[in-house]
Amino acid sequence: DAKTTQPNSMESNEEEPVHLPCNHSTISGTDYIHWYRQLPSQGPEYVIHGLTSNVNNRMASLAIAEDRKSSTLILHRATLRDAAVYYCILRGSMDSNYQLIWGAGTKLIIKP
Amino acid sequence: DSGVTQTPKHLITATGQRVTLRCSPRSGDLSVYWYQQSLDQGLQFLIQYYNGEERAKGNILERFSAQQFPDLHSELNLSSLELGDSALYFCASSVGGGQFTDTQYFGPGTRLTVL
Numbered sequence: 026d027a028k029t030t031q032p033n034s035m036e037s038n039e040e041e042p043v044h045l046p047c048n049h050s051t052i053s054g055t056d057y058i059h060w061y062r063q064l065p066s067q068g069p070e071y072v073i074h075g076l077t078s079n080v081n082n083r084m085a086s087l088a089i090a091e092d093r094k095s096s097t098l099i100l101h102r103a104t105l106r107d108a109a110v111y112y113c114i115l116r117g118s119m120d121s122n123y124q125l126i127w128g129a130g131t132k133l134i135i136k137p
Numbered sequence: 138d139s140g141v142t143q144t145p146k147h148l149i150t151a152t153g154q155r156v157t158l159r160c161s162p163r164s165g166d167l168s169v170y171w172y173q174q175s176l177d178q179g180l181q182f183l184i185q186y187y188n189g190e191e192r193a194k195g196n197i198l199e200r201f202s203a204q205q206f207p208d209l210h211s212e213l214n215l216s217s218l219e220l221g222d223s224a225l226y227f228c229a230s231s232v233g234g235g236q237f238t239d240t241q242y243f244g245p246g247t248r249l250t251v252l
Binding site: 057061063067068069070071074110112116122123124125126127128129130 | 139170178179180181182185192193194195227229234238239240241242243244245246
């Protein structure tokens with residue numbers, strides 16, 4: 026079965042870039058990679074998603090390895106408000122029964 | 138506010154009992170997802186319904202069941218409750234049926250405590 030693997034936690038200084046890795050070596054060709062984050066005492070919220078090419082939006086960037094077996098979520102200038110648990114997710118197609126695989130999440134700690 | 142509502146906010150019950158959690162999706166969303174989050178753990182995907190039918194299944198126990206009604210709200214039924222079922226249960230909704238780019242919008246969650 027497909028799975029995603031993330032570090033338990035990471036620390037970063039405020040105003041510096043953060044690179045959050047995710048390993049998904051069993052990804053299938055049609056699986057999309059999604060990232061969500063969960064702020065303390067809240068439900069998760071969408072961050073970004075991609076298939077093969079790198080993606081940018083106002084919140085973050087997503088860098089996807091050429092073989093698609095790993096990806097990295099990039100926060101360009103982390104602020105204290107970015108302290109959260111970040112989840113890497115695989116979303117499958119009808120071919121894989123629309124499987125939805127959530128990683129265990131990385132707790133991002135931002136130091137002022 | 139995501140537009141997804143969940144009731145009740147808190148629920149306290151005893152082992153062996155049965156409870157029902159309710160979720161109303163965002164206006165226009167056809168899919169509802171259910172997740173379980175035990176204390177200090179990640180999210181476990183339980184099940185997804187799309188327009189009234191089961192679309193995807195995760196690690197849902199046989200003691201748990203869900204359904205989506207014609208008005209698109211959903212209920213998660215938990216029976217023969219055990220202490221280990223104590224958790225935060227999230228509902229999420231999305232526009233489509235699980236297409237690759239569907240964004241899920243999460244509700245505030247229902248905290249279930251089994252004593």
